[in-house]
Amino acid sequence: MKGLLLTQNHLRKIHPQDRRILRSLARQVAEAAADPVMARRRQRWIEHNSLRSKRPMMLIFPEGAFEELLPPEGMTCRGEFARRVEWNLRSRLYAYHHFQDDAVLEAEWIELAVIDHTGWGVEVQRHPSPEQRGAWAFEPVIRSSSDLKRLHFPELLYDEAASRRNLAQMEDLFGDILRVSGAGVKHISYHLMSQYTDWCGLEEMMIDLIDRPQFVHEVLNFITEGYQRFLNQLIAANLLSLNNDNTYHSSGGNGYTDELPAPGFDPARVRPCDMWASAESQELAQISPRMHREFALQYEKRLLEPFGLNGYGCCEDLSRKLPDVLTIPHIRRISISPFADVACSAEQLKGNYIFSWKPSPTHLVGEFDPQAVRNYLRRTLEICQEHGCVLEMILKDTHTVEFHPERFDQWSQVGRELIREFGWED
Numbered sequence: 001m002k003g004l005l006l007t008q009n010h011l012r013k014i015h016p017q018d019r020r021i022l023r024s025l026a027r028q029v030a031e032a033a034a035d036p037v038m039a040r041r042r043q044r045w046i047e048h049n050s051l052r053s054k055r056p057m058m059l060i061f062p063e064g065a066f067e068e069l070l071p072p073e074g075m076t077c078r079g080e081f082a083r084r085v086e087w088n089l090r091s092r093l094y095a096y097h098h099f100q101d102d103a104v105l106e107a108e109w110i111e112l113a114v115i116d117h118t119g120w121g122v123e124v125q126r127h128p129s130p131e132q133r134g135a136w137a138f139e140p141v142i143r144s145s146s147d148l149k150r151l152h153f154p155e156l157l158y159d160e161a162a163s164r165r166n167l168a169q170m171e172d173l174f175g176d177i178l179r180v181s182g183a184g185v186k187h188i189s190y191h192l193m194s195q196y197t198d199w200c201g202l203e204e205m206m207i208d209l210i211d212r213p214q215f216v217h218e219v220l221n222f223i224t225e226g227y228q229r230f231l232n233q234l235i236a237a238n239l240l241s242l243n244n245d246n247t248y249h250s251s252g253g254n255g256y257t258d259e260l261p262a263p264g265f266d267p268a269r270v271r272p273c274d275m276w277a278s279a280e281s282q283e284l285a286q287i288s289p290r291m292h293r294e295f296a297l298q299y300e301k302r303l304l305e306p307f308g309l310n311g312y313g314c315c316e317d318l319s320r321k322l323p324d325v326l327t328i329p330h331i332r333r334i335s336i337s338p339f340a341d342v343a344c345s346a347e348q349l350k351g352n353y354i355f356s357w358k359p360s361p362t363h364l365v366g367e368f369d370p371q372a373v374r375n376y377l378r379r380t381l382e383i384c385q386e387h388g389c390v391l392e393m394i395l396k397d398t399h400t401v402e403f404h405p406e407r408f409d410q411w412s413q414v415g416r417e418l419i420r421e422f423g424w425e426d
Contacts, residue, residue, distance in 0.1 A: 045104065060412050112182075141366075193283040297328070308330060
């Protein structure tokens with residue numbers, strides 16, 4: 001461990017020239033964060049996430065396409081760590097100058113603690129695709145009940161000394177420009193079926209649900225207990241941090257709310273009931289609501305129950321599964337994927353939950369057609385307005401814009417114009 005940390009310290013070294021570049025960018029971030037629009041957006045998110053406003057909100061996440069907007073080779077710092085910090089700052093500034101969404105730019109730098117775990121006892125095996133960004137294939141490492149003996153519960157690894165050192169480094173770098181703070185675990189999201197398929201294979205999982213359901217339950221019970229144990233370790237080590245702020249939540253959104261932390265909060269010790277959490281089961285998109293309830297939700301509900309507010313879903317169509325999803329304790333944000341029935345979902349959610357709609361990113365490839373985007377977005381806005389939904393439009397899963405970064409700008413402009421058209425002024 002000591003040798004590894006020495007290597008990490010070396011990798012985090014910042015050259016004087018890089019320091020000047022980073023501090024200049026940090027000043028630009030601080031200046032942009034002082035824009036009065038940020039305070040308005042922050043308050044709107046608080047009202048939105050607490051279901052007190054019907055004003056549609058919008059966020060743009062370029063994700064895989066961001067390298068076309070900000071190519072890594074365009075960074076000017078010399079050191080690898082400095083280049084990562086530079087990209088972080090430049091990506092925030094790019095969004096501020098280009099996207100007309102509701103993102104909040106905070107004048108902050110959050111340095112996460114050095115936290116890991118010992119693993120589950122097996123190494124995931126995959127066959128990489130010969131194509132760039134192509135799909136890899138699973139190589140099962142757990143094939144029978146006897147293989148489960150190889151598994152063990154993960155144990156917390158926390159390097160307090162490295163965490164303090166990293167925080168001190170960033171305070172020295174940015175402390176007079178940005179709010180620098182340390183944090184433990186802020187983003188909590190459970191992906192049980194993803195872990196199952198990593199171990200047992202995707203096609204194999206589909207067969208297992210029919211041929212050996214008891215084996216599936218055995219594995220999922222083990223995974224669930226492992227996550228519960230790990231959460232208890234984080235609590236005991238006091239490594240949970242509030243996420244009622246700009247922390248990314250679920251499959252798109254943020255945590256701004258005045259409903260958290262919960263009553264009885266002690267600032268010196270964050271509890272799960274003071275936090276947001278989420279879960280999803282994309283691998284089960286094609287199975288029935290009954291099987292989804294049996295093989296996913298009963299375990300996810302056990303994991304999500306301790307948390308103050310929860311989100312659910314990602315790219316899977318939950319239209320027919322919403323009655324079960326709504327039984328999740330403290331459920332607030334629900335992902336409505338590009339494949340979902342918007343009208344069916346709106347009728348069920350109304351204004352009682354966040355309708356976290358993920359518009360299809362396909363409009364960003366090929367010839368960009370603003371009118372097609374306008375017609376597409378308007379339909380969902382009309383349906384959600386009719387049912388009184390608390391709507392957010394989260395543009396994500398954007399793997400490419402074919403090196404036309406202006407398409408994000410144009411898409412967000414159309415979205416902003418429609419929000420105004422529906423009577424919501426900026």
